[in-house]
Amino acid sequence: MMTSLFSSFDPSSKMTQLNWIMMISPMMIMPMNFWLKKSRSNMLKKLIEKKISMEMWNNTKHKEMLMMTMSVFFIIMIINLMGLFPYTFTPTSHPSISMSMAVPMWLMLMIYGWMNFTKKMFIHLLPTGTPSAIMPMMIIIETTGNIIRPLSLSIRLTANMIAGHLLMTLLGNINEMNQVMFILPIQMMLMTFETAISTIQAYVFATLLSLYSSEIP
Incomplete structure (x- = not known):
């Protein structure tokens, strides 16, 4: 039984800690080179990768940054989608996880830019x-906006993951039979909406990283 509404984001369970299981889930899902023949999921991944990389290429001309943003997109998207399954934990709903992805990448861009292109x-x-x-x-103003970029990246991702999951938790606690028929369609619509949000937030995170890298020559 939950002690509070936010305990739904508690990763601990009676069996094991789900933090690391959910964090390594992209490593178990993304590698697909062990199959003799390309599967449908591999073909879908390649199609998404091609479409997203074409859009990212308009933001940055650095091939290294393009590969990094594509990897971040797939990792965040898979983690967000895996968090929608019952009895699972969404790591990106915690600021510690989202900050650990945003701060090192922003810091890497800043160190590289200021050391090599100080005047620009x-x-x-x-x-x-x-x-x-x-x-x-x-x-x-520009300096302040530059400093708070990693904070805005992480808070945006965390807030969007928390908001939808809290609403799903609230609707899931309604067990009266006379309200189930009314709540069930809303839950199905919300589940579809949360699936889209999980993908969109991964796309926004990767796109903003590529836009930040475009300021570096």
Whole structure:
């Protein structure tokens, strides 16, 4: 029995800790090179990878960053979708997991950019055509916005995962027979909506990373 509404995000159970099981689930699902013939899931993965990589290529011309963002997209998407199954844990609903993905990647971009392209990184802090009177204020605003980027990446992912799962938990606690027929269609619609949200949030996370890397020459 849950002690509070947010205990639905508690990964512990009577049998084992589901934290690491859910975190390594993409490693068990994504490798598909052990099959003699390409499966439908492999063909679907290649199709998604082709479509997403074409869109990411418009944001960044760095091949290394393109490979990294594609890997992050698939990892987050699989983790989010696996969290929709009953009696499973969604690691991305915890800020510690989302921050551990956002901060190192943002820090990597900042260290690489400032060490190799210092002058051009300074140019990005001041938009073209800014009046002289507000130049110091614009530099402070751009610097602050740059610093909070990993926070916004992680909080956006965490908040979207928590919101839908809380609503599903609330509807799942309604067990009266006279309300089940009314709640069941809503739960099915919400499950479809959460499936879309899980994919969209992975796409948003990867797209924003590629956009951040586009500022680095």
